[in-house]
Amino acid sequence: MPEGLRVIAPGVASTLQDAGRPGYLRYGISGSGAMDPDLLALANGLAGNPLDAAVIEMAMVGPTLVCETEACRVALAGAPFALSLNGRALDPFTAHDLRRGDRLTFGAPRQGLRACLAVAGGFAVAPMLGSVATHTRTRLGGLDGHPLAAGDLLPLAAPAHRDRPLTLPPAHRPTFGGPIRVVLGPQADGFTADGLRTFLSEPYTLTARADRMGCHLDGPPIAHADGFNIVSDGIVNGSIQVPGHGRPLILLADRHTTGGYPKIATVISADLGRLAQVRPGETIRFAAVAVAEAQAIARAARRGLAARLAALVPAGGGALDSAFLLSCNLVGGVVSARAPDPAP
Amino acid sequence: MSEPGYRLLDSGDRALTVELGRAVDPAINARVIALDAALRGAGHPGLLETVPTYRSLLVLYDPDLLPRADLAALIAAHWPPPEGAAGSLRRWRVPVHYGGAHGADLDDLAAGAGLSPEAVIALHSGRDYRVYMIGFAPGFAYLGGLDPRLHASRRTDPRPKTPAGSVSIGGNQTGVSPPLELPSGWQLIGRTPARSYDPARAEPFLFAAGDLIRFEPIDRAAFDALSEAARAGETVATLERIDA
Numbered sequence: 001m002p003e004g005l006r007v008i009a010p011g012v013a014s015t016l017q018d019a020g021r022p023g024y025l026r027y028g029i030s031g032s033g034a035m036d037p038d039l040l041a042l043a044n045g046l047a048g049n050p051l052d053a054a055v056i057e058m059a060m061v062g063p064t065l066v067c068e069t070e071a072c073r074v075a076l077a078g079a080p081f082a083l084s085l086n087g088r089a090l091d092p093f094t095a096h097d098l099r100r101g102d103r104l105t106f107g108a109p110r111q112g113l114r115a116c117l118a119v120a121g122g123f124a125v126a127p128m129l130g131s132v133a134t135h136t137r138t139r140l141g142g143l144d145g146h147p148l149a150a151g152d153l154l155p156l157a158a159p160a161h162r163d164r165p166l167t168l169p170p171a172h173r174p175t176f177g178g179p180i181r182v183v184l185g186p187q188a189d190g191f192t193a194d195g196l197r198t199f200l201s202e203p204y205t206l207t208a209r210a211d212r213m214g215c216h217l218d219g220p221p222i223a224h225a226d227g228f229n230i231v232s233d234g235i236v237n238g239s240i241q242v243p244g245h246g247r248p249l250i251l252l253a254d255r256h257t258t259g260g261y262p263k264i265a266t267v268i269s270a271d272l273g274r275l276a277q278v279r280p281g282e283t284i285r286f287a288a289v290a291v292a293e294a295q296a297i298a299r300a301a302r303r304g305l306a307a308r309l310a311a312l313v314p315a316g317g318g319a320l321d322s323a324f325l326l327s328c329n330l331v332g333g334v335v336s337a338r339a340p341d342p343a344p
Numbered sequence: 345m346s347e348p349g350y351r352l353l354d355s356g357d358r359a360l361t362v363e364l365g366r367a368v369d370p371a372i373n374a375r376v377i378a379l380d381a382a383l384r385g386a387g388h389p390g391l392l393e394t395v396p397t398y399r400s401l402l403v404l405y406d407p408d409l410l411p412r413a414d415l416a417a418l419i420a421a422h423w424p425p426p427e428g429a430a431g432s433l434r435r436w437r438v439p440v441h442y443g444g445a446h447g448a449d450l451d452d453l454a455a456g457a458g459l460s461p462e463a464v465i466a467l468h469s470g471r472d473y474r475v476y477m478i479g480f481a482p483g484f485a486y487l488g489g490l491d492p493r494l495h496a497s498r499r500t501d502p503r504p505k506t507p508a509g510s511v512s513i514g515g516n517q518t519g520v521s522p523p524l525e526l527p528s529g530w531q532l533i534g535r536t537p538a539r540s541y542d543p544a545r546a547e548p549f550l551f552a553a554g555d556l557i558r559f560e561p562i563d564r565a566a567f568d569a570l571s572e573a574a575r576a577g578e579t580v581a582t583l584e585r586i587d588a
Binding site: 256 | 353355356357358359361363366367368392393394395396397398399400401402404408412477478479480481482483486522524541543548552553
């Protein structure tokens with residue numbers, strides 16, 4: 001009898017994700033991976049895993065899961081989904097031990113949109129092209145490229161060690177909101193001065209067309225300088241295209257790798273996670289920063305994540321074991337296998 | 345940038361677009377591919393990924409290992425890229441079953457061009473195409489060099505799903521789909537049993553930007569037999585190396 005976590009109800013858009021699938025953009029393969037890399041790291045940190053291990057990423061409404069193995073430890077990081085174990089409310093940002101038959105349910109979050117659920121030891125799912133990240137459009141990664149479905153059994157790997165479950169004290173938990181910072185370009189010169197002003201001064205509302213590929217925004221149209229067709233070139237996570245109707249479209253983790261609409265700006269890497277928490281119907285504003293500033297913000301964000309990981313404590317008080325602290329590599333501030341240690 | 349033949353355009357804080365031109369032009373594309381080969385050959389650990397396209401090279405970098413100014417200097421040091429930097433050319437012979445259920449738009453396209461379907465097939469298969477870029481979807485190859493008589497506008501009503509392995513024409517381009525059902529507004533003229541992308545294969549991708557492709561017409565029976573072989577993991581396109 002296979003054992004693991006059984007999916008009773010999948011939620012709205014639950015997929016297995018990890019730090020993504022680098023190296024294949026030149027072949028048309030999206031990087032994919034967790035929409036908020038910090039949540040991936042925090043959920044794994046809470047579960048005592050390598051920080052880039054695969055997790056269940058959920059959005060809007062989370063799944064219902066039943067533990068079909070002797071014991072497993074889970075940890076949620078992200079938007080405050082209504083999380084309960086056998087009907088009893090649980091604290092997010094805290095690891096919890098489940099026993100056989102325990103039922104874990106997630107409602108909708110009070111604010112924010114996405115969260116990551118890690119399992120101690122990780123999921124025993126074979127990577128495809130170097131990653132477990134699910135890309136549903138091309139059936140890559142995860143469970144045969146599909147989102148979680150009712151009846152799926154998620155096989156678990158054995159956890160490395162078991163000590164007391166960890167928690168992230170409330171003062172250290174991430175908050176949402178604030179402007180989304182961008183670097184203008186690469187085709188900012190494809191827009192009029194008025195168009196750029198509109199983009200940077202007006203509020204834009206996320207429409208219902210918002211998923212892991214990208215989000216369509218509604219708001220005042222942005223004026224192109226000369227047409228809206230360019231010969232296709234490369235698209236990164238956070239590229240903001242403006243099609244003919246003048247309303248921006250932000251391309252995200254599961255995007256097409258190339259495209260033919262001018263790109264007015266790119267969301268800075270440090271703000272992609274915050275953007276991933278904006279719900280359809282909510283409004284965002286854009287603010288431009290220089291490249292050097294965006295890179296400084298990214299370094300500060302990595303230090304912030306390292307501080308959060310360093311703030312993890314055993315739930316109920318006490319001290320952490322040194323093996324866990326070493327596994328987080330707090331000194332170097334490593335946050336993922338994809339981002340090598342910054343030079344001092 | 346003072347007249348070096350390219351512009352450096354920021355794509356956020358971790359990527360730079362090296363724009364060599366703004367048009368679909370074989371000379372520009374050849375330079376993109378040569379610059380890509382030269383930069384990859386430099387093997388800098390801070391240079392994470394590159395994406396060659398029609399007219400630009402997207403360079404993803406780690407600013408902590410490779411500061412933007414150093415990346416700009418690295419690009420300048422490899423400019424202009426040597427002709428034929430890739431060393432040798434590769435040509436793929438790709439079998440295609442044209443028309444019928446596998447090329448639903450062939451007859452209309454032929455009528456629009458004032459040609460017989462057979463003449464369209466002869467024109468389409470009678471020449472080498474250059475892979476300008478891989479994009480849109482895994483392994484989708486955008487090809488340049490289509491005979492002007494075969495240029496055809498995109499459909500006003502794009503299909504939400506086109507068959508796996510579709511060979512199609514959109515404007516002045518032709519393309520080969522991977523074995524995935526993709527949305528497309530291009531005119532479908534045939535289908536190849538070859539799988540340009542198969543994550544289960546040791547070499548998941550057949551084509552790379554800069555390769556040449558020549559289509560070889562096959563009949564329905566050959567299509568079915570080769571499809572079976574391709575499903576079993578065989579590469580049913582043939583690779584030829586051509587010394588530059």
